[in-house]
Amino acid sequence: MPQVSLPQSLQKDQPFTALAPMQDVTNLWFMKVIAHYGSPDYFFTEYFRVNDTSRLNRGILAAITENDTGRPVFAQMIGESIPDLVRTAKELCRYDIAGVDLNMGCPAPRIYRKNVGGGLLLSPGKVDQILGELRQAVNDRPLTVKMRVGFENTDTFYEILDIVNRHNIDLLSLHGRTVKDMYHGVVKYDLIAEAVQRVDCPVLANGNIHSATTALEVLERTGAAGVMVGRWAIGNPWLFNQIRQALRGEPITPVPLVEVRNYIDRLWQTPTAATMPERSRIGYLKMFLNYIALSVDAEGQFLRLMRRTQTEVEMFNLCDRFLLSDLTQTLALAPYSGV
Numbered sequence: 001m002p003q004v005s006l007p008q009s010l011q012k013d014q015p016f017t018a019l020a021p022m023q024d025v026t027n028l029w030f031m032k033v034i035a036h037y038g039s040p041d042y043f044f045t046e047y048f049r050v051n052d053t054s055r056l057n058r059g060i061l062a063a064i065t066e067n068d069t070g071r072p073v074f075a076q077m078i079g080e081s082i083p084d085l086v087r088t089a090k091e092l093c094r095y096d097i098a099g100v101d102l103n104m105g106c107p108a109p110r111i112y113r114k115n116v117g118g119g120l121l122l123s124p125g126k127v128d129q130i131l132g133e134l135r136q137a138v139n140d141r142p143l144t145v146k147m148r149v150g151f152e153n154t155d156t157f158y159e160i161l162d163i164v165n166r167h168n169i170d171l172l173s174l175h176g177r178t179v180k181d182m183y184h185g186v187v188k189y190d191l192i193a194e195a196v197q198r199v200d201c202p203v204l205a206n207g208n209i210h211s212a213t214t215a216l217e218v219l220e221r222t223g224a225a226g227v228m229v230g231r232w233a234i235g236n237p238w239l240f241n242q243i244r245q246a247l248r249g250e251p252i253t254p255v256p257l258v259e260v261r262n263y264i265d266r267l268w269q270t271p272t273a274a275t276m277p278e279r280s281r282i283g284y285l286k287m288f289l290n291y292i293a294l295s296v297d298a299e300g301q302f303l304r305l306m307r308r309t310q311t312e313v314e315m316f317n318l319c320d321r322f323l324l325s326d327l328t329q330t331l332a333l334a335p336y337s338g339v
Helices: 028-038 058-065 082-092 117-122 124-137 157-166 189-198 212-222 231-235 239-247 257-268 278-295 301-308 312-323
Strands: 016-019 042-049 073-078 099-104 143-148 171-175 203-206 226-229
Touching: 016 239, 028 058, 028 239, 028 257, 042 058, 058 073, 073 082, 082 099, 082 124, 099 117, 099 124, 117 124, 117 143, 124 143, 124 157, 157 189, 171 189, 189 203, 189 212, 203 212, 212 226, 212 239, 226 239, 231 239, 231 278, 257 278, 257 312, 278 301, 278 312, 301 312
Parallel strands: 016 042, 016 226, 042 073, 073 099, 099 143, 143 171, 171 203, 203 226
Antiparallel strands: none
16 A cells, blocks of 8 residues: 655655645635745645535545645545445545545534544444545555544544554544543543554554644654644644754744735735625634734733734734834744743
């Protein structure tokens, strides 16, 4: 079976990085934004929803067909209908993808209640069937899995790891929380370390990797082949470059807040900006600012005041006040605690 290998342009002995797939965030436009500041080694698409009437979503497909970042892109699927997952996987393999990824970790209740995403962790037998059929269908490129350590507890964790082995999965991205944990609570890096020892494929450690220092600590603690970063790359798109600096033993380059202000301008220029009402556009930008703000000031003033803004003028005046008033200030290398 094919095994995932690092792009030839990268050192083979260095851990690799990936941007976690995030629905309604990691589209083609955001991948290009991230690439402007320093691409991860791999991208993953938002998930293609798979059912008996599904067709490949053109917007998500663009993240593959129009991607000029120079980085490999994995196509992620979510679903539980085996014939339709097989059909969709074969369709995706007609495109220039790094591999096909199955979502077994989405923690949104509206998703797992349909027995897809994180809901699959409740049914190891179904997982066994799905991966068996997908492995036969995806035989000329990597088949990968993104999952959590369990649904409400870790009762099925080891059984599913053994299923991953049985079907020669090529890469496992493992978030160290349960589905019910959502994004709260302690990340169980010890279980990621156990997975590294138990499965035959490379493991990407995922969950609360908010700084280059944390990435190195997680790699050391788990023995993972690399790290997958999601929400914290929204707050700091320079993070992948900073992780590479840390891996090389170099000092981490701090980012001036004026550059953060430029990043916010770039986020404001979303491709759908012209058709979005101002209120919706502000709401969309706030989704990103909620993470950016955590590394701007230790008191959390920027975050609190940003959430109160209602107009474009208010929002950008506030950004100028906090990000341009002192040109010596830099973005924190890790989010401030307690903000």
